[in-house]
Amino acid sequence: MMGKLTRQAVVEQALEIGDAEGLAAVTVRRLAQELGVTPMALYWHFKNKEQLTIGMADHLVEGFMIQEDFAAPWREQLHELVSGLVRVLRRHPCATAVLEEVDHLAVPSFLRVWDTALGLAKQAGFSYEQSCLISKYLLQGAIALAAGPLNRHGRGLTEEAAAERLRVKRLTLQSLPSDLYPHIVEMAVPLAEGSGADLYDTFGVDLLVAGIEVMAARSRA
Amino acid sequence: MMGKLTRQAVVEQALEIGDAEGLAAVTVRRLAQELGVTPMALYWHFKNKEQLTIGMADHLVEGFMIQEDFAAPWREQLHELVSGLVRVLRRHPCATAVLEEVDHLAVPSFLRVWDTALGLAKQAGFSYEQSCLISKYLLQGAIALAAGPLNRHGRGLTEEAAAERLRVKRLTLQSLPSDLYPHIVEMAVPLAEGSGADLYDTFGVDLLVAGIEVMAARSRA
DNA sequence: ACCTGAACACCGTTCAAGT
DNA sequence: ACCTGAACACCGTTCAAGT
Numbered sequence: 001m002m003g004k005l006t007r008q009a010v011v012e013q014a015l016e017i018g019d020a021e022g023l024a025a026v027t028v029r030r031l032a033q034e035l036g037v038t039p040m041a042l043y044w045h046f047k048n049k050e051q052l053t054i055g056m057a058d059h060l061v062e063g064f065m066i067q068e069d070f071a072a073p074w075r076e077q078l079h080e081l082v083s084g085l086v087r088v089l090r091r092h093p094c095a096t097a098v099l100e101e102v103d104h105l106a107v108p109s110f111l112r113v114w115d116t117a118l119g120l121a122k123q124a125g126f127s128y129e130q131s132c133l134i135s136k137y138l139l140q141g142a143i144a145l146a147a148g149p150l151n152r153h154g155r156g157l158t159e160e161a162a163a164e165r166l167r168v169k170r171l172t173l174q175s176l177p178s179d180l181y182p183h184i185v186e187m188a189v190p191l192a193e194g195s196g197a198d199l200y201d202t203f204g205v206d207l208l209v210a211g212i213e214v215m216a217a218r219s220r221a
Numbered sequence: 222m223m224g225k226l227t228r229q230a231v232v233e234q235a236l237e238i239g240d241a242e243g244l245a246a247v248t249v250r251r252l253a254q255e256l257g258v259t260p261m262a263l264y265w266h267f268k269n270k271e272q273l274t275i276g277m278a279d280h281l282v283e284g285f286m287i288q289e290d291f292a293a294p295w296r297e298q299l300h301e302l303v304s305g306l307v308r309v310l311r312r313h314p315c316a317t318a319v320l321e322e323v324d325h326l327a328v329p330s331f332l333r334v335w336d337t338a339l340g341l342a343k344q345a346g347f348s349y350e351q352s353c354l355i356s357k358y359l360l361q362g363a364i365a366l367a368a369g370p371l372n373r374h375g376r377g378l379t380e381e382a383a384a385e386r387l388r389v390k391r392l393t394l395q396s397l398p399s400d401l402y403p404h405i406v407e408m409a410v411p412l413a414e415g416s417g418a419d420l421y422d423t424f425g426v427d428l429l430v431a432g433i434e435v436m437a438a439r440s441r442a
Numbered sequence: 443a444c445c446t447g448a449a450c451a452c453c454g455t456t457c458a459a460g461t
Numbered sequence: 462a463c464c465t466g467a468a469c470a471c472c473g474t475t476c477a478a479g480t
Contacts, residue, residue: 005463028454040455041464049454100321100368105393111402118404128411131404133421136370137428144365147321149357172326181332183339183352190349200354203436207358211432215424226444249473261474262445270473446479453472460465 005037007045011055018056018094023101026094028052050102057102060095061109064088066116074124075213078134081117082142083205089146090197096147104139114139130219134212145204149194166192226258228266232276239277239315244322247315249273271323278323281316282330285309287337295345296434299355302338303363304426310367311418317368325360335360351440355433366425370415387413 003009013034018026028049032039046052066080089095104110117138121131170192178185194200224230234255239247249270253260267273287301310316325331338359342352394409405412415421 027452029452038465040457040466043455044463105390108401111397111405115402115404118408122404122408128408129416132408132411133416133424136421137425140365140369141362144361148361169326176332180329181336183336183343184332187339187343187349187353190353195350195354200357203354204358207432207436208428210435211428214431214435215428248471250471259446261447261476264474265444444480446477448475448477450475451473454470456467456469458465458467461463 005035005041005045007055008059010035010042010045010052011059014052014056015059015092015094018098019092023094023097026056053098054102054106057098057107058109060092060098061085061088061107061113064109065112068116068120074120075209077120078117078124078138078212079205079209081113081120082138082208083201085113085139085142086146086201086205089143090201096143099143100147110139124216126216130216134215138208138212141204141208145201145208148197148200148204226256226262226266228276229280231256231263231266231273232280235273235277236280236313236315239319240313244315244318247277274319275323275327278319278328279330281313281319282306282309282328282334285330286333289337289341295341296430298341299338299345299359299433300426300430302334302341303359303429304422306334306360306363307367307422307426310364311422317364320364321368331360345437347437351437355436359429359433362425362429366422366429369418369421369425 010031014026014031017030017034028042029039031052032042035041042052046055064084066077066084069077069080072080089099092098099107099110104114114135117135118131121134122128126134170188173184173188173191176185184191231252235247235252238251238255249263250260252273253263256262263273267276285305287298287305290298290301293301310320313319320328320331325335335356338356339352342355343349347355391409391413394405394412397406399406
C-alpha cells in the first residue's frame with residue numbers, strides 16, 4: 001500500500017484479496033484501489049489481466065522445489081513431490097482457483113515442478129509415454145486434492161464462523177429428500193465434517209502414488 | 222431460437238455457447254440475444270446467473286445413472302460409475318468448467334451420483350468415514366480426469382485447426398529453455414500429443430480405482 | 443404468467459496525455 | 462519510465478411497467 005508499485009507487490013495484493021474474498025473479487029479496479037493507484041497503472045506492469053493471473057499462479061508455486069534425493073526409491077520421491085505441492089497450494093485458499101484458470105504452460109514455476117516429475121518418472125524406468133501420463137495424473141491429482149473439501153470457499157474465517165458453516169452444511173445434507181439421497185442423508189454428519197484436511201490430503205496422495213505403482217506393476221508384467 | 226422460452230431451452234443454449242466458445246462466453250446478455258429475447262426475460266426463469274449455471278451442471282449429469290449390478294464386485298461397480306461419469310462429462314467441452322464453478326451440493330443429478338457412490342462403498346464394507354473419503358476421491362477424480370489434457374479449451378474445432386493447435390503446443394514446449402526444463406523439452410512430442418483421450422481416461426480411472434483398492438487392503442490389514 | 447425498457451453499479455481495456 | 466483521465470464496450474441485476 002505504501003511501498004513502490006511493483007509486479008511483486010501487485011501479485012501479493014491480488015493473492016491477499018483472492019484468499020480473503022475469492023478469486024472473483026480480484027478485479028483490476030479493486031486491486032488498484034487497494035494499492036492506492038489508478039486502474040490503468042497496473043497495465044504498465046502487466047499486459048492484461050491474464051498475465052496478472054499467471055503472475056499469481058507463478059508466485060504460488062514459486063519457492064517450492066524438492067531436493068532430489070537420489071538415494072530414495074522413485075516411489076518416495078514422487079510421493080514427496082506431490083505431497084509438497086499439495087502443501088504449498090493449501091497455504092492459499094485461492095490457489096486452486098488460480099491454477100484452474102490459467103494455462104499451466106505459461107507458469108514457469110509450475111513447469112519446473114512438471115519437469116521434475118517427468119525426470120523422476122523417466123529415471124524410474126518408465127517410457128516417454130508412460131512418464132507423460134504419470135506426471136499429468138500426479139500434478140492434476142495434486143491440484144484436485146488441494147481443491148478438496150477443506151477450503152472450497154476458504155476465507156480467512158474465524159473459529160466461530162467455521163463452526164457455523166459446518167452446521168449449515170450438515171443441516172443442508174440432512175434436509176435433503178431421503179428417498180432420493182438415502183445414503184447422503186444417512187451419512188450427513190461424517191460428510192459435512194470431512195474427517196480433517198490433513199487426513200484427506202495424506203490419504204489422497206497415498207491413493208495417487210499407490211495407483212501409479214499398480215499401473216506400473218501391471219504394464220511391466 | 223424459435224420455440225418457447227423455457228428453462229430447458231435456455232440451459233441447452235447456454236451449453237451450446239459454452240461448448241463452442243468457453244464458459245466465459247456464456248453471458249446473460251449474449252444468451253438472451255441468441256434466444257431472440259431481452260436479457261431480463263431470463264430472470265423470470267432463473268433467480269440469477271448462479272442458478273442458471275447450476276441448471277447447466279444439472280443438465281450435464283442428468284440422464285447418467287448406472288444400473289446397480291449387485292452381482293458384480295464393488296470394485297467393478299465403482300469402476301463403472303467413475304468411467305461412466307467421465308464419459309458423460311467428455312460429451313461437453315465446457316462440462317468441467319461448469320462443475321468447477323458451482324457448488325456440487327446444489328446440483329441434484331450430481332447428488333444422485335454421489336449417493337450411488339456412497340451406497341456402493343458402504344455396501345462394500347467400508348466404514349462411514351471411509352465411504353465419505355472414497356466417494357469424494359472418486360468423484361473429484363472423475364472431474365479432474367474429464368478436465369484433462371484433451372479439451373482444455375475444447376471448442377468444436379475442425380480437424381485442421383486441431384492439428385495446428387497441436388503443432389503450436391509442441392513448438393511451445395520445444396522452444397522452452399532446455400537448461401531449466403530439460404525433460405519437458407526432451408519429451409515435447411509425446412507431451413503435446415498426449416497419447417489420446419481414450420487411453421488417458423481409461424488409465425486414469427484404473428489408477429483411481431486401483432488406488433482405492435490398495436487403501437482398502439491396507440486399512441483392513 | 444411472462445416479457446420489456448430504462449437505469450445502476452460494476453467490469454477490462456485503449457489511447458492520448460501528463461511528469 | 463511510470464502514472465493519470467476520459468472514454469468505450471461490455472457485465473449482472475433491480476424495478477416499474479406493459480400485455
